Amino acid sequence: xxxxxxxxxxxxxxxxxxxxxxxxxxxxxxxxxxxxxxxxxxxxxxxxxxxxxxxxxxxxxxxxxxxxxxxxxxxxxxxxxxxxxxxxxxxxxxxxxxxxxxxxxxxxxxxxxxxxxxxxxxxxxxxxxxxxxxxxxxxxxxxxxxxxxxxxxxxxxxxxxxxxxxxxxxxxxxxxxxxxxxxxxxxxxxxxxxxxxxxxxxxxxxxxxxxxxxxx
Amino acid sequence: xxxxxxxxxxxxxxxxxxxxxxxxxxxxxxxxxxxxxxxxxxxxxxxxxxxxxxxxxxxxxxxxxxxxxxxxxxxxxxxxxxxxxxxxxxxxxxxxxxxxxxxxxxxxxxxxxxxxxxxxxxxxxxxxxxxxxxxxxxxxxxxxxxxxxxxxxxxxxxxxxxxxxxxxxxxxxxxxxxxxxxxxxxxxxxxxxxxxxxxxxxxxxxxxxxxxxxxx
Numbered sequence: 001x002x003x004x005x006x007x008x009x010x011x012x013x014x015x016x017x018x019x020x021x022x023x024x025x026x027x028x029x030x031x032x033x034x035x036x037x038x039x040x041x042x043x044x045x046x047x048x049x050x051x052x053x054x055x056x057x058x059x060x061x062x063x064x065x066x067x068x069x070x071x072x073x074x075x076x077x078x079x080x081x082x083x084x085x086x087x088x089x090x091x092x093x094x095x096x097x098x099x100x101x102x103x104x105x106x107x108x109x110x111x112x113x114x115x116x117x118x119x120x121x122x123x124x125x126x127x128x129x130x131x132x133x134x135x136x137x138x139x140x141x142x143x144x145x146x147x148x149x150x151x152x153x154x155x156x157x158x159x160x161x162x163x164x165x166x167x168x169x170x171x172x173x174x175x176x177x178x179x180x181x182x183x184x185x186x187x188x189x190x191x192x193x194x195x196x197x198x199x200x201x202x203x204x205x206x207x208x209x210x211x212x213x214x215x216x
Numbered sequence: 217x218x219x220x221x222x223x224x225x226x227x228x229x230x231x232x233x234x235x236x237x238x239x240x241x242x243x244x245x246x247x248x249x250x251x252x253x254x255x256x257x258x259x260x261x262x263x264x265x266x267x268x269x270x271x272x273x274x275x276x277x278x279x280x281x282x283x284x285x286x287x288x289x290x291x292x293x294x295x296x297x298x299x300x301x302x303x304x305x306x307x308x309x310x311x312x313x314x315x316x317x318x319x320x321x322x323x324x325x326x327x328x329x330x331x332x333x334x335x336x337x338x339x340x341x342x343x344x345x346x347x348x349x350x351x352x353x354x355x356x357x358x359x360x361x362x363x364x365x366x367x368x369x370x371x372x373x374x375x376x377x378x379x380x381x382x383x384x385x386x387x388x389x390x391x392x393x394x395x396x397x398x399x400x401x402x403x404x405x406x407x408x409x410x411x412x413x414x415x416x417x418x419x420x421x422x423x424x425x426x427x428x429x430x431x432x
């Protein structure tokens with residue numbers, strides 16, 4: 001699968017490298033793609049076979065576009081890519097935005113919903129926003145199984161994303177489809193409990209598991 | 217321990233009954249305490265030995281006051297009880313408020329923080345807000361252990377609340393102290409993910425377990 005990564009921070013580079021190692025054709029979209037210093041920052045990803053180009057080209061040539069930009073900058077970054085390049089595509093959205101006081105940038109809705117509303121012809125799937133970057137690509141690093149969530153309007157798009165999660169090592173029974181893109185709100189708002197738990201246990205490398213009723 | 221319950225809805229009645237069965241002296245504070253119809257609604261709790269009086273008396277005579285009112289009405293209900301009756305006491309807060317569209321009534325902070333700010337002489341502990349009413353008193357009903365959270369400024373108050381959780385059946389190692397009352401925000405905002413999960417699995421009777429890194 002051809003994956004275009006928008007956002008070249010640690011999350012974007014980590015996911016790009018992991019998917020390249022799983023055999024996908026991954027291209028990072030960077031506004032500084034011709035800049036030597038930027039290429040140095042990206043060297044680990046480049047060594048894993050990830051390509052680098054400008055964001056619009058990365059999206060235009062992709063089957064799946066990934067939003068790994070900071071949540072406060074995501075909509076403007078995607079508008080710069082352009083609706084045409086995103087039309088009809090699966091957009092895997094891992095963004096979450098915080099304001100200057102550490103509160104959510106979208107306290108009354110979610111970034112996932114805003115992206116879906118801004119790009120109605122794009123099939124947005126929110127996932128991986130409830131786990132730290134390192135756990136995203138190493139779900140087996142915990143003492144037991146944990147849960148990862150999906151939110152989006154399009155079942156086929158969620159099926160595609162489920163395959164990409166499997167490529168990162170997430171077992172099929174660890175995935176929970178929450179429903180439409182409005183349920184992205186729950187995933188994003190969990191960030192506040194995530195930070196509380198991280199502070200309490202002294203690690204970001206934890207997951208949560210949904211524990212169902214006995215006998216369910 | 218003398219427990220004064222503010223809020224006589226299903227959550228308040230359920231907790232009052234469970235703590236009475238565990239041997240505590242529990243009194244429900246109801247504005248309609250002398251009303252025959254209200255007493256009929258409360259009959260199961262009364263049969264378990266729970267008393268009924270007016271809210272101010274229930275708080276004044278208690279060691280621990282419990283807020284089980286709807287989150288949008290909690291501050292006014294507690295103001296009606298009065299700061300004097302709450303002064304120095306442990307206030308176990310299980311409230312969470314929703315607006316008319318199902319969003320959080322405190323999207324930029326938490327009810328727990330608002331209560332603590334309104335009653336600075338009261339020791340507020342937020343807990344149990346991440347689980348359904350039935351699970352509150354039956355944590356063993358799940359297919360495995362789950363986690364319940366505590367947030368509050370006062371370690372002694374959290375110790376008291378931890379004891380009351382143990383009386384409901386929560387094992388000591390299922391409790392996670394998140395820190396100060398500001399961490400109540402995470403517990404309350406989780407309500408949105410809770411609703412998404414409930415919709416996905418078709419049950420409110422689930423928990424989440426924090427899954428730490430292997431070997432931690």
